[in-house]
Structures are given as structure tokens and as C-alpha cells.
Amino acid sequence: MDLLRSGLFDRLERFYDAVPRDAARAEEHGGLVLFVRQGAGWPFYARPRLDANEAPSLADVAAVRERQRELGLPEAFEWVHETTPGLLAVARSAGLAVLEAPLMVLDPAALPDPGTLTDVPVRMLDAAAPGFAADVAARGAVAAVGFASAGTARGEAGPAQRDAALAGLDDAALDEERVRTADGRRLSALAGTPAEGALASGMAMRVGEVAEIAGVATLPAARRRGLGAAVTAALARQLLAAGTELVFLSAGSEDIARVYLRVGFRRVGTACIAEPAPVTP
Incomplete structure (x- = not known):
């Protein structure tokens, strides 16, 4: 299938452009648009303008980086190659250093039951549940510890490091999480046991009939138990049940992409994520 003619990449571009717009203002700089978050939350990125007639230039990139520094934002860029x-x-x-991440789309027919991937229970976060705030905090703490030790190899960091990383959300950020979870724009999942607590987490952002799964992380001490795959499968199943037609994600490496292959995702392209290259002494 010719993916460009089929409209897949066009749908992805419209999704990427739409996601930040209800929480950020958009500043156009030539062929790029910089999304500047309004209020608390993780800062957004710059990416190619949806309606640009020409590809972003070196001058466009320089102008955006200057503006990001002026606003105290990370010099972050994202696009589909x-x-x-x-x-x-x-x-x-x-x-800029560019991560070329496998861009993967779900084949619904290949999606397994999460229970076949691990014996650890996976549950979706409920905006109406009394423990919602604690669950959101646990999701963030697992992600912080998991992404601090990138990859799929087992490590030492576990529940103790997760608990040390716990941080509460301010009222505005928690209200945003609750509203977006209740209306289906954001889904979150936790995998864990009563004895160990949350061991893996993930989330999905949905705009209409398209959704991206992101932030899937497992505590290093709990890896190689199928948790990341199970969390991903649980999110994907919930999205499909809600009527989502296109579910996609970007894998942080080829090793991580192999985990998503087990869940029914297939590579269709490359998602580029750029930031300043580290300065060598």
C-alpha cells in the first residue's frame, strides 16, 4: 500500500498539530510552528507548519531556538521524516542531535489480550475514582524512574526509587488530567501488584479517531516481565473499544520497537525528535 496516497501520514500530521492546541498558543516561524504551553504541564515542541508551502529552513530553526531560549523552553523539535x-x-x-525513532501503527487484528503477556494485573485510570490523584502521581513517578534508565535491560531501580520520585500535581494540572480522562482525550494505565505497587505505566492522547500511545515505562527492577507490552495492549484495546480508528506510537529504539511488534504494531516510518547535541569537553 502506498502510505502517502492512502492518507496515513496526513492523518498523523493533523493529529500532531491538533494535540497541543487546546493547551498552548501557536507561534509561526517560517516553516515551523512553536507550541507554547499555557499554564502548568510538560512543555511542547516545534514542528513543521501544517499549511507550510516550503520545508523549514536553517533560518527557521535558528529563529525558533532563539525564541525557545527567550521563553526558557527546551530546544525541542519533532517531525515525521x-x-x-x-x-x-x-x-x-x-x-541538533536527532533521534530517529521507529514510527509504528497498530494492526488491530494482531493485538493480543494483555493477560497473555504478563501475570501482573493492568488497570485503566478512572477520573471518578477516589484514588485518581494518587494514580496520576504513580504514573509520573514510574515514568521518571523508567526513562532515567532507558532501554529494556533490567536494573536496580525499583519501588523505593519510584516512591522517592512521587510528586503531587497542582490543582490546575490535576483538574486538566481529570477532565481529559473523563472525556476520553487521555487514557492512562498502570500495571502492578498490591505488594509492589505500580511497576509500569503508560498513557494515550486521542483526537477524534486518531490516538498516540506514549510514555510507556517500566521500573528497571521489574523489566523482562511483559509489563510494557501489557500496558500498551491495554491502552490499545481501550482505544479501539472507544471507536479509535488509527492507533500509533514512536519507539525509543529498535530494541523497544521489538516489544511493540509483540503487541501488533508495525513500522511505517520514522519519527524524528531533535534537541541540542551534548557539548563535549
Whole structure:
């Protein structure tokens, strides 16, 4: 199938452009748009303008980076290589390090039952539950510890490090989580046991009939138990049950992509994530 003619990448571009817009203002800089978050929350990125007639230039990248520094934001850029192929060379010439992440789309027919992937229970977060705030905090703590030790290898960090990383959300951020969870724009999942607590977490962002699964993380001490795959499968199943037609994600590495292959995701392209290259002494 010709993915460009089928409209897949166009649907992905519209999703990427839509996700930040209800929580950020958009600033256009040539062929790029910078999303500046309004209020508390994780800062957004810059990406190619949806309606741009030309690919972003080196001058566009420089202007956005200057604006990001002025606002105290991370110098972060994201795009799909197949949609904007020329930006990869431009970003690297600007001194940015680019992660080329496998971009993967779910084949619903290949999606397994989460219970076949692990014996650890997986549950979805409920905005109306009394423990919702604690669950959101646990999701964030698991992600913080998991992403601090990237990859799929087992490690030492476990529940103690998760508990040390727990941080409460302010009222505005918690209200946003509750509203978006209640109306289906955001889904979250936790895998864990009563004795160990939350061991893996993940979330999904939904706009209409398209959704992205992101932030799937497992405590290093709990890896190699099928938890990341089970969390991903649980999120995907919930999305499909809600009528989502296109479910996708970006894998942080080829090793991580192999986990998602087990869940029914298939590679269709490359998602590029750029930030300043580390300064070597």
C-alpha cells in the first residue's frame, strides 16, 4: 500500500498539530510552528507548519531556538521524516542531535489480550475514582524512574526509587488530567501488584479517531516481565473499544520497537525528535 496516497501520514500530521492546541498558543516561524504551553504541564515542541508551502529552513530553526531560549523552553523539535524529509539534514547542520525513532501503527487484528503477556494485573485510570490523584502521581513517578534508565535491560531501580520520585500535581494540572480522562482525550494505565505497587505505566492522547500511545515505562527492577507490552495492549484495546480508528506510537529504539511488534504494531516510518547535541569537553 502506498502510505502517502492512502492518507496515513496526513492523518498523523493533523493529529500532531491538533494535540497541543487546546493547551498552548501557536507561534509561526517560517516553516515551523512553536507550541507554547499555557499554564502548568510538560512543555511542547516545534514542528513543521501544517499549511507550510516550503520545508523549514536553517533560518527557521535558528529563529525558533532563539525564541525557545527567550521563553526558557527546551530546544525541542519533532517531525515525521517521510512527511518532511529535508528537515533531518537542516536540523543536524544546526547542531541538533536527532533521534530517529521507529514510527509504528497498530494492526488491530494482531493485538493480543494483555493477560497473555504478563501475570501482573493492568488497570485503566478512572477520573471518578477516589484514588485518581494518587494514580496520576504513580504514573509520573514510574515514568521518571523508567526513562532515567532507558532501554529494556533490567536494573536496580525499583519501588523505593519510584516512591522517592512521587510528586503531587497542582490543582490546575490535576483538574486538566481529570477532565481529559473523563472525556476520553487521555487514557492512562498502570500495571502492578498490591505488594509492589505500580511497576509500569503508560498513557494515550486521542483526537477524534486518531490516538498516540506514549510514555510507556517500566521500573528497571521489574523489566523482562511483559509489563510494557501489557500496558500498551491495554491502552490499545481501550482505544479501539472507544471507536479509535488509527492507533500509533514512536519507539525509543529498535530494541523497544521489538516489544511493540509483540503487541501488533508495525513500522511505517520514522519519527524524528531533535534537541541540542551534548557539548563535549
